[in-house]
Amino acid sequence: MSLPPLITDLRQCVGPSNVLFAPSELAVYDCDAFTAERRPPVAVVFPENAQQVGQLMRVCRHHGAAVVPRGAGTSLAGGCLPGPNSVVLMLTRMNRILEIDLRNRMAVVEAGVPNLKLTQALAGSGYHFAPDPSSQGASTIGGNVATNAGGPHTLKYGVTVNHVLGLEVVLSDGTIVQLGPYEDPPGLDLVGLLVGSEGILGIVTKVWVRLTRNPQDYRTMRAIFDSVEQASEAVSRIIAAGIIPAAMELMDQGILAAVEEAFSFGFPLDAQAILIIEVDGLAVDIERKQQQIVDICKQFGAREVLTAATTAQRELLWKCRKLAVGATGRLSPSYIIEDGVVPRTRLPQVIRRIAEIARSHRIRIVNVAHAGDGNVHPLLLFDERDSAETQRVRAAGREVLQECIAAGGSITAEHGIGVEKLSLMERLFAPQDLEAMRRIREAFDPRLLFNPGKKLPQAGGAASA
Amino acid sequence: MSNGNSEKIVAANPAAGIGFDLFLRCVHCGLCTSACPTYTELGDENDGPRGRIQLMRMVAEGRTPLSDRMRRHLELCLDCRSCETACPSGVRYGRMIEPFRQAVEQLDARLEKRFDWFRELILLRLLPYPNRLRPLLAPIRLLQRLGLFDAAERVGLLRLVPGRLGRLVRLLPPPVSGGPRLPKFLPAVGRKRARVAFFVGCVADVFYRHVHWATVRVLQQNGCDVFVPPGQGCCGAIHLHNGDPDGARLAAHANLVAFELDRYDAIVVNHGGCGAMLKEYGLHWQDGLTPHRAKFAAKVKDVHEFLDQLGFVPPRRRIDCVATYHDSCHLAHAQGVTAAPRKMLTSIPGLTLIELPESGICCGSAGTYNLLEPGMAERLARRKLNNILQTGAQVVLAANAGCMLQIAAAIRGQRLPLRVMHPMELLDLSYREE
Numbered sequence: 001m002s003l004p005p006l007i008t009d010l011r012q013c014v015g016p017s018n019v020l021f022a023p024s025e026l027a028v029y030d031c032d033a034f035t036a037e038r039r040p041p042v043a044v045v046f047p048e049n050a051q052q053v054g055q056l057m058r059v060c061r062h063h064g065a066a067v068v069p070r071g072a073g074t075s076l077a078g079g080c081l082p083g084p085n086s087v088v089l090m091l092t093r094m095n096r097i098l099e100i101d102l103r104n105r106m107a108v109v110e111a112g113v114p115n116l117k118l119t120q121a122l123a124g125s126g127y128h129f130a131p132d133p134s135s136q137g138a139s140t141i142g143g144n145v146a147t148n149a150g151g152p153h154t155l156k157y158g159v160t161v162n163h164v165l166g167l168e169v170v171l172s173d174g175t176i177v178q179l180g181p182y183e184d185p186p187g188l189d190l191v192g193l194l195v196g197s198e199g200i201l202g203i204v205t206k207v208w209v210r211l212t213r214n215p216q217d218y219r220t221m222r223a224i225f226d227s228v229e230q231a232s233e234a235v236s237r238i239i240a241a242g243i244i245p246a247a248m249e250l251m252d253q254g255i256l257a258a259v260e261e262a263f264s265f266g267f268p269l270d271a272q273a274i275l276i277i278e279v280d281g282l283a284v285d286i287e288r289k290q291q292q293i294v295d296i297c298k299q300f301g302a303r304e305v306l307t308a309a310t311t312a313q314r315e316l317l318w319k320c321r322k323l324a325v326g327a328t329g330r331l332s333p334s335y336i337i338e339d340g341v342v343p344r345t346r347l348p349q350v351i352r353r354i355a356e357i358a359r360s361h362r363i364r365i366v367n368v369a370h371a372g373d374g375n376v377h378p379l380l381l382f383d384e385r386d387s388a389e390t391q392r393v394r395a396a397g398r399e400v401l402q403e404c405i406a407a408g409g410s411i412t413a414e415h416g417i418g419v420e421k422l423s424l425m426e427r428l429f430a431p432q433d434l435e436a437m438r439r440i441r442e443a444f445d446p447r448l449l450f451n452p453g454k455k456l457p458q459a460g461g462a463a464s465a
Numbered sequence: 466m467s468n469g470n471s472e473k474i475v476a477a478n479p480a481a482g483i484g485f486d487l488f489l490r491c492v493h494c495g496l497c498t499s500a501c502p503t504y505t506e507l508g509d510e511n512d513g514p515r516g517r518i519q520l521m522r523m524v525a526e527g528r529t530p531l532s533d534r535m536r537r538h539l540e541l542c543l544d545c546r547s548c549e550t551a552c553p554s555g556v557r558y559g560r561m562i563e564p565f566r567q568a569v570e571q572l573d574a575r576l577e578k579r580f581d582w583f584r585e586l587i588l589l590r591l592l593p594y595p596n597r598l599r600p601l602l603a604p605i606r607l608l609q610r611l612g613l614f615d616a617a618e619r620v621g622l623l624r625l626v627p628g629r630l631g632r633l634v635r636l637l638p639p640p641v642s643g644g645p646r647l648p649k650f651l652p653a654v655g656r657k658r659a660r661v662a663f664f665v666g667c668v669a670d671v672f673y674r675h676v677h678w679a680t681v682r683v684l685q686q687n688g689c690d691v692f693v694p695p696g697q698g699c700c701g702a703i704h705l706h707n708g709d710p711d712g713a714r715l716a717a718h719a720n721l722v723a724f725e726l727d728r729y730d731a732i733v734v735n736h737g738g739c740g741a742m743l744k745e746y747g748l749h750w751q752d753g754l755t756p757h758r759a760k761f762a763a764k765v766k767d768v769h770e771f772l773d774q775l776g777f778v779p780p781r782r783r784i785d786c787v788a789t790y791h792d793s794c795h796l797a798h799a800q801g802v803t804a805a806p807r808k809m810l811t812s813i814p815g816l817t818l819i820e821l822p823e824s825g826i827c828c829g830s831a832g833t834y835n836l837l838e839p840g841m842a843e844r845l846a847r848r849k850l851n852n853i854l855q856t857g858a859q860v861v862l863a864a865n866a867g868c869m870l871q872i873a874a875a876i877r878g879q880r881l882p883l884r885v886m887h888p889m890e891l892l893d894l895s896y897r898e899e
Contacts, residue, residue, distance in 0.1 A: 020509070024535045027523060028516040033494045046508060073510060074495040092508030112508070114499045120822065137551065138499040262553050329492035329554025383489075 077418025111142025570708025643674030737796030
């Protein structure tokens with residue numbers, strides 16, 4: 001039996017053992033952490049260096065096959081969902097930390113290095129890599145770059161783009177270019193353009209990242225509230241008081257139940273909302289900030305505000321928050337998580353609306369939020385085997401995001417557009433804006449082979465939901 | 466990964482024994498992947514927990530029969546259950562992969578009727594029985610004492626022993642005087658605080674009897690009356706993980722008879738693999754004895770876990786050394802015991818315990834995995850050794866016979882001046898009078 005020409009050529013680039021094309025093995029790549037849409041690729045390839053990525057690009061271009069880059073496959077928006085006739089290009093074997101240069105506060109990593117591996121490698125150095133998405137234990141730095149990932153500490157430290165100094169990128173014709181590293185780009189900020197482009201402009205193979213000094217001291221608190229509104233009012237007030245905490249996170253009662261079952265932290269299950277607030281900085285100042293925060297929480301009706309007494313307790317508290325999304329598997333077989341962002345002051349109103357939307361679509365929604373940023377992550381629970389419920393959840397999700405747009409916000413803060421939010425781009429942007437973005441895309445990728453069907457709707461508004 | 470694309474089909478559905486609700490727990494978030502040793506090495510989701518669950522689910526749903534290629538991915542799993550520790554959703558991965566693999570083995574046996582001498586004779590009929598294993602080892606022990614075994618290893622003669630048997634021979638540790646068989650009873654030292662039964666096991670008693678002695682002395686020092694019930698044997702894990710659940714049930718039955726549960730506060734085990742198996746006695750077989758096995762399982766405690774809960778007496782004697790602790794998968798991931806051994810070790814005066822990078826990633830031993838999947842087992846042993854070397858430790862501590870054998874063999878292979886010990890050995894030294 002002769003193999004299809006595409007497969008033969010791919011095998012020539014990376015060796016037969018680094019190309020998968022058996023249907024059962026491809027099925028494993030039919031979705032990422034967004035499970036509501038699935039489509040298997042025609043092949044999965046495992047390059048080991050940028051040169052191989054370049055060769056693979058030329059082969060795919062020659063055969064007119066689309067290329068979907070994939071790291072750990074933790075996208076919550078379907079960023080790695082294969083399109084028709086797509087080859088999934090895995091970056092997981094490019095997973096070396098190439099250099100740690102503390103004097104220049106920089107590290108050079110291959111795209112497939114898991115985020116947390118870098119921070120672990122920096123343990124004891126006094127530095128860390130600041131972006132800390134909740135998936136950081138698994139998600140790769142390349143994936144963080146593609147989605148411009150955030151995380152709880154975004155509030156004070158910024159998102160991924162603020163921590164990327166340079167990129168090595170493979171372009172659609174297979175050439176390898178290096179952008180940066182520089183602190184302040186002299187020409188156009190192409191690094192800024194590539195970060196968050198969700199794999200539609202090029203394939204990032206190497207990243208120069210900024211390292212951040214660890215704070216001298218920190219305090220991590222949890223405050224227990226009897227209503228979500230009060231908790232979110234407290235968030236607004238803390239920022240208004242001129243304090244920028246390192247992180248300010250909200251979990252509602254629904255998700256607390258799952259988190260408590262998973263990690264037995266000791267959260268009171270009757271609490272309507274809890275806030276996890278971390279302040280960091282100079283030791284001389286920290287007690288005062290901590291006291292201010294406690295006072296504001298109490299003023300907004302917090303039942304209890306406790307500070308983590310030990311490092312272990314702090315770590316467990318963060319574990320509860322960061323693994324909260326995955327823990328909802330205890331509540332339901334599947335979920336869609338939205339990534340809406342609104343002005344902080346509109347948070348109470350949006351959270352109230354989310355509850356109404358859940359009721360009107362007869363589905364269950366639980367909430368986590370990077371409350372300090374006004375970034376809400378409602379989790380819409382469903383059973384993927386129930387197609388009617390799946391449809392209701394998709395509709396409810398769109399309604400939640402429309403609510404965010406109406407409140408003066410946006411449809412994604414950190415997860416990216418992927419396929420999941422594609423149809424909402426036309427609500428967020430004017431046709432001219434989208435056209436300008438399409439032209440930039442075509443400048444990089446005239447044949448539209450990079451991750452098609454993601455990020456930007458096709459001209460003419462033919463985006464499918 | 467093999468090169469071809471053959472999809473030879475295995476008949477019948479090996480996923481039939483897995484409760485479907487177990488699959489529904491997985492929400493496909495992918496946070497498990499980086500905890501998986503084989504995914505970390507290969508980067509293919511087919512070799513990671515999320516992918517393997519999807520493969521098994523596809524078979525369960527009848528969407529695809531089990532092909533040879535799918536089977537390879539499932540066989541390559543170490544069943545280390547590191548993914549269970551990483552999973553926020555509480556997926557019980559072990560309860561899917563274990564029945565799945567058992568069913569595959571049984572289907573094989575029915576379809577092929579090929580006699581696998583290594584599995585039938587060595588794994589199932591020799592290793593679990595100390596009384597058979599010990600005399601067979603005698604000639605090797607003699608060679609070792611004469612220094613000939615070491616010489617044979619050095620010049621590569623041992624490489625001539627073929628296949629799985631050769632790998633088993635190369636794992637054998639140098640002879641240590643293990644001491645006599647444990648007596649039936651060892652009294653508490655000082656104030657009596659608990660009555661415990663000690664589980665001896667099979668391979669552990671042949672290779673690491675000195676660890677057993679150290680463990681019972683530590684228990685005695687902590688005020689425990691230690692009973693060693695006669696008639697006990699292998700926990701059954703070797704049988705269960707090599708497709709012989711009935712053999713495992715018989716092993717469990719012997720232990721059920723040997724231990725009079727009401728006489729003891731706990732059944733104490735010092736090796737992670739045996740402990741995990743004993744703690745799951747209530748899950749593996751459904752029959753009239755299930756409640757009794759569940760009661761047995763509820764009494765089982767890892768020795769570190771037990772002493773930490775009892776409140777251990779701080780050891781006094783100073784041991785100046787730098788050590789690192791490797792988490793045995795079946796202690797850390799299957800039993801969730803990670804803090805207690807570290808707590809006990811750091812209580813030893815003079816001891817510096819350096820945290821081992823990737824401590825919870827399997828060393829490649831995984832029961833009999835290193836005999837059956839040598840390629841991956843060696844990759845993981847190398848990875849483990851590199852991590853150990855980073856710590857600068859003089860002593861590597863591990864609380865499981867399989868890990869101790871595997872790490873020691875890796876160290877011997879590189880001729881490194883490093884010692885592998887069980888935490889109880891160091892604690893025993895520190896409890897001794899000066």
